[in-house]
Amino acid sequence: MARLFGTDGVRGVANLELTAEIALELSVAAAHVLAEAGAFGGHRPRALVGRDTRASGEFLEAAVVAGLASAGVDVVRLGVIPTPGVAHLVGQLDADLGVMLSASHNPMPDNGIKFFATGGVKLDDDIEDAIEQRMAEAWRRPTGAGVGRVTDDPGAIEAYVAHLVASLGADSSLEGLSVVIDCANGAASMTALAAFEAQGAEVIPLHASPDGLNINLNSGSTHMTSLQEAVLEHRADLGIALDGDADRCLAVDHMGTIVDGDQILAILALAMREDHTLHGDTVVATVMSNLGFLNAMRDAGIAVDQTKVGDRYVLEAMNANGFTLGGEQSGHVIMSEFATTGDGVLTALHVAAQMARTGKSLRKLASVVTRLPQVLVNVPGVNKARAGIDPVVNAAVSAAARELGRNGRVLLRPSGTEPLVRVMVEAETAGRAQEVADRLADVVRDRLSLEPAGR
Template sequence: MARLFGTDGVRGRANEALTAELALELSVAAAHVLGESGVFEGHRPVALVARDPRASGEFLEAAVVAGLASAGVDVVRLGVVPTPGAAFLVNDRGADLGVMLSASHNPMPDNGIKFFSRGGVKLDDDLEDEIEKRMNEDWQRPVGDKVGRVVDDPGALEGYVAHLVGSLGDEASLHGLKVVLDPANGASSTTAQAAFEAQGADVTTIHAEPDGLNINDNCGSTHMGDLQRAVVEQGADVGFAFDGDADRCLAVDHEGNLIDGDQILAILALAMKEDQSLHGDTVVATVMSNLGFVNAMRDNGIRVDQTKVGDRYVLESMNANGFALGGEQSGHVIMSEFATTGDGVLTALHVASRMVHTGKSLKELGSVMTRLPQVMINVPDVNKARAGIDPEVNAAVTAETRELGDEGRVLLRPSGTEPLVRVMVEADTSERAQAVAERLAAVVRERLSLS
């Protein structure tokens, strides 16, 4: 049986795979597991519950709140809050547990349930496995004054926005900067604009009218076209796009060019090295980061610690080694001084501040790295478990890697959910990358085919 928890909580199509019953049982089990682990010891437990604007979040929120309160946990409903805002508020309020209802950048019909423990950090795998194991068990229910109480705190966002603004320091200002924001009709539709305007930026927003159905709908960080056009048409200095729960950020320079997560990481890494806040002169990224990013960091005296794909693995490395900055090409950027998870609006504020501080355009700042052409070919219906051990596949990868030398790289990555292997190649030209990827895909198809 497949594990219920994925790399970012429990996700699925709302009211099909992810039902109210499942949400309730998960919440009860989480209360029991965390209570028995000592998190609630000596006091009445408190949980914060937040959601993005998806319509399904309304009934899932009701189920989660009911489950927690029935297990004796007091609940504070935060309403619509970005995922990083929920994590911050769990830590800031000293809550014992946080629950975020969101499917991030996924389409509107999907939703998800993510738990935060005390301090606003994601649960580790062992706790998630124990929660899954304890679902639907018999238990003694509290009664009378032992049941949890439920209150609303619609003003919680103000504290989160103040935190975002305060992260730039007392003397920082974005006066004179013309910014376009695309919050994807999601959870940052009010917070992003409020934070930028508090710092004096001239702000225009697009796709900032969530109705429960339009989240991530041809907008935000997964659909950058509207933002690119808006920045150019309005003569703006920069544009920032977030996903539905605002834990990722991509940018657009004044000419409408995309600035991806690797470039954003590079900009912030150089800024932090300059002010001596980049611990160990190291930035954490995943194996999917472009080779151009790795080369640029090396040329500027910064080491890149590369992890498996997924922001949880980036965060694990950061926590284990005390690193201050990490992220993914997709725009998840973690600044550990200010956040326990990726925070798109926080990232955007610091990139904008760097523009003002240096007097450089985002295009100039992003040019610190040259992105190598990258080609990805998905090879379906293969035995992905043999991708790293088949001798002929390994020999082909070794030969192509040797031929590319310092001008490119090869990565074979089995899918986590499908019988599929992803063949990724970077090279000095698109044509060369495409040719190498096609040759390797043919070998994978021939050697690992399930038919």
């Protein structure tokens, strides 16, 4: 049986793969496992529950709340709020557990359940495994005063927005900046606009009218064409693209050019180094970061600690070494002084603040990174376990790396969920990168095919 938890909680098509029954059983099991692990400290536990704008979040929220309360956990409903808002409030309000209902940038029919432990951090793998094993087991149900109580906290969103604004410092202002904010019709449709307006920015909202069905629909960080058009139309200084639960952001400069997570990370790394808040003069990134980012950081004297793909691995490296900044090309950026997880609105505010502080355009700030063309080819139907040990594949990768030299890079990465290998190549030109990637993909396909020879 496949593991229920993925790299970012439990996710699937709502009411088909992720049902109300699963949501309830997960919540009950989580309450029991965390109680036995001592996470509740022997007192009556309290959980915060938030969701994004998906219609399915309404019934899944009801199931999660019912499961927690039936297991004796007091529940505070936060309503529609970004994922990092739940994580922050778990810590700020000293709650024992946080639950977020969201499938992030996935299409509307999907949904997901993410758990946060005390302090607003994601659960360890062993705790997730224990929760899965506990599901559907018989348990002794509390009665009477032993059942959990359910309340709402209408001021939670305002507290989260205040935290975002306060992160910039008392002397920071965004007055004079015009910004288009694409909220993806998601969880930040109120918080992002409020935070930027509180700092004096001129805000042009885009895709900020959620109806339960339009989250991420041709909008947000995975569909940025309309944001590029809006920035040019309004002659804005920058555009911000969030995803459905606002844990990531990408940007657009005043000329309509996309600024990706690597460039955003570089802007923040340089700003934090200047402010002496970049611990160890080191930034954490994944192996998928563009070579142009790595070169820019090397030239600036900033070290890069690279991890496996996934914001959880970035956070693990940050926590293990006390680093204060990390992120992914996709726009997940973690600023550990202010957040325990990626926060798109927080990231966007600090990028805009650097523009205001320096008087430089986003295009100028992002130009520190000269991105190399990057090509990614997925090779399905192969034995991914042999990707790093097959001698012919390894020889082909080494030859390609020598061929590209300092002006290129090769990475083979097995998929975490499918029988496929991802071949990533960076080179001076897109054509060169494509040619090398296709050649390596042919070698992987020939050597690692799951089909019997001769078929």
